[in-house]
Amino acid sequence: MATGGTINLGVIGLGRGLMLALPALIAYPAIRLVAAADPRPVARERFAAEFGARAYADWAELLADPAIDAVYIAAPHQFHAEQAVAAARAGKHVLVEKPMALSLDDCRAMAGAAQQAGTVLVTGPSHSFDAPVRHAAALIASGAVGAPRLITALNYTDFLFRPRRPEELDSAQGGGVVLSQAAHQIDIARLLAGSPLRSVRAVTGDWDAARPSEGAYAALLDFANGCAATLTYSGYARFDSDALQGGTGEFGQPKDPAAHATARRRIAALSPGEEIAAKLARAYGGASPALPPAPVANEQFGLVLISCERADLRLMPDGVWTYADDGARFTPLPPPPAAQYGAIAAFAEACRGGPLPPQAGSWGIDTVKACLALSRSAHERREIRIEPEAPSA
Ligand SMILES: NC(=O)c1ccc[n+]([C@@H]2O[C@H](COP(=O)([O-])OP(=O)(O)OC[C@H]3O[C@@H](n4cnc5c(N)ncnc54)[C@H](O)[C@@H]3O)[C@@H](O)[C@H]2O)c1
Structure with a gap:
């Protein structure tokens, strides 16, 4: 995506976490919700209709979509690592819900994949x-x-x-x-x-x-x-x-x-x-x-x-x-x-070439380590x- 451009965002996991972030994702001017992935058909159909977006049963298909610049991973904890690593390898910036992942090895794989791909990785929204x-x-x-x-x-x-x-x-x-x-x-x-x-x-x-x-x-x-x-x-x-x-x-x-x-x-x-x-x-x-x-x-x-x-x-x-x-x-x-506008704005501006927030890269590893x-x-x-x-x- 161009520096300062609009972010075509895909959402992985259309659950309670997304409900809490959705008003901010809609309100942030530089974000366009273009795709979602979730195993639940009712959620996919609703998302496609509400946002005129593409909706996938399989998140790997969403990541293969070249029009998507960034993903917000809001699937249950146990899926964060695999999805974030695959997203970085597909060249997508990642906002991953807390906790970053369930093990330090998984967290390190996520941070390493983003570093190698040169993509943004932010863990949040957190308070x-x-x-x-x-x-x-x-x-x-x-x-x-x-x-x-x-x-x-x-x-x-x-x-x-x-x-x-x-x-x-x-x-x-x-x-x-x-x-x-x-x-x-x-x-x-x-x-x-x-x-x-x-x-x-x-x-x-x-x-x-x-x-x-x-x-x-x-x-x-x-x-x-x-x-x-x-x-x-x-x-x-x-x-x-x-x-x-x-x-x-x-x-x-x-x-x-x-x-x-x-x-x-x-x-x-x-x-x-x-x-x-x-x-x-x-x-x-x-x-x-x-x-x-x-x-x-x-x-x-x-x-x-x-x-x-x-x-x-x-x-x-x-x-x-x-x-x-x-x-x-x-x-x-x-x-x-x-609600959650601060985290969404910080992630979006990092994707658009702005400064990285402190909660980027290895930050999430240290928080999981502390937990x-x-x-x-x-x-x-x-x-x-x-x-x-x-x-x-
Ligand atoms: N930051 C916050 O304040 C906050 C609040 C709530 C949840 N969360 C985080 O959001 C994440 C999800 O929790 P939740 O409460 O929304 O759960 P949830 O059960 O409400 O929603 C999970 C969604 O993910 C879908 N899903 C299941 N497996 C999937 C997969 N493999 N790929 C894609 N989607 C899949 C489910 O169908 C469901 O729609 C958790 O990591 C949680 O910590 C964060």
């Missing part, structure tokens, strides 16, 4: 692309508040009680919250710390016999510059930490405070077959595929506090608080045109040391 996170990271990098010392991140959600595919609740297959949710908190902490991760010590929780999986964790991250991060996550929560974020939901939407309590009751009433149907109903072409509402604020992933040498920063969906010796000030940050170390630390009850990946892009 490290949220405007308040990027604003705070830029403030820290500018030196205005001194070095980061301590990052506190906390998120209490109903993750375990949303409709799931069986592998999403099987930690051995990348299910549970570690690869799916710690990937967000680790990305946020890495971007804010601005330094390689040295070690992880963590405890995970598997608290619901009906949904056995790693559904909660507490982790201590030690960065090479001396910054530490504590990450706390519960996907079993009866308390909804969005209450600490002005009642704003994960995607910047207003949230009904009473809705949180219903997730457990709804899921308990479903048979396994009904749960799979409920998951598909929320996917593209499903019975209730509601697009996320237009955001009233930025996306957010729970409480994030950063203690720096000369100020404490608190991220909110509508801006960033800076608490300094001379008082507190608030920097407002307007809502994006659509796997978190799980291993919990199982072996010890600190796991981490060697950062050599940059590949």
Whole structure:
């Protein structure tokens, strides 16, 4: 594609992940949705009709289409590696959903294929692309508040009680919250710390016999510059930490405070077959595929506090608080045109010849490395040391 030109984008996997990114993909002016691949005929037919796009049952056929410049891989975790490697070899830029892949070998193969092909590889959308996170990271990098010392991140959600595919609740297959949710908190902490991760010590929780999986964790991250991060996550929560974020939901939407309590009751009433149907109903072409509402604020992933040498920063969906010796000030940050717009824009501009975001190339490998170390630390009850990946892009 020409530098600065329009990106002909193909989507692989028309599920819930796509539903969340779709408003941004539609809103971004330089992206044209031209193709999709998914085994579900209902999703393909709907996509072809809605976007006048080509729709393939087999993703390899999509990659053989020379008119496609880039792909957004939003298929289940276990397919990311094979699809991303094949996409790079076909000369396509890749935006791959988090987690990048399930093993470090797979992640390295993906980064290596992109490097060899000279194509862009970005892992996301993750919440490290949220405007308040990027604003705070830029403030820290500018030196205005001194070095980061301590990052506190906390998120209490109903993750375990949303409709799931069986592998999403099987930690051995990348299910549970570690690869799916710690990937967000680790990305946020890495971007804010601005330094390689040295070690992880963590405890995970598997608290619901009906949904056995790693559904909660507490982790201590030690960065090479001396910054530490504590990450706390519960996907079993009866308390909804969005209450600490002005009642704003994960995607910047207003949230009904009473809705949180219903997730457990709804899921308990479903048979396994009904749960799979409920998951598909929320996917593209499903019975209730509601697009996320237009955001009233930025996306957010729970409480994030950063203690720096000369100020404490608190991220909110509508801006960033800076608490300094001379008082507190608030920097407002307007809502994006659509949820996940920051990640889509960063990927699109990299494809068009612009700067690569930090989340490009080998970034995703280090996040998966940290996720796997978190799980291993919990199982072996010890600190796991981490060697950062050599940059590949
Ligand atoms: N960034 C986020 O906030 C976010 C949110 C949700 C999901 N995701 C990610 O999106 C990915 C998919 O999760 P989901 O919740 O959308 O799942 P899902 O079950 O809702 O959708 C998966 C889709 O992929 C299709 N599919 C299955 N096998 C395929 C294959 N081999 N090739 C192409 N398509 C295939 C399915 O038919 C379905 O349409 C996961 O990696 C998940 O982590 C990210």
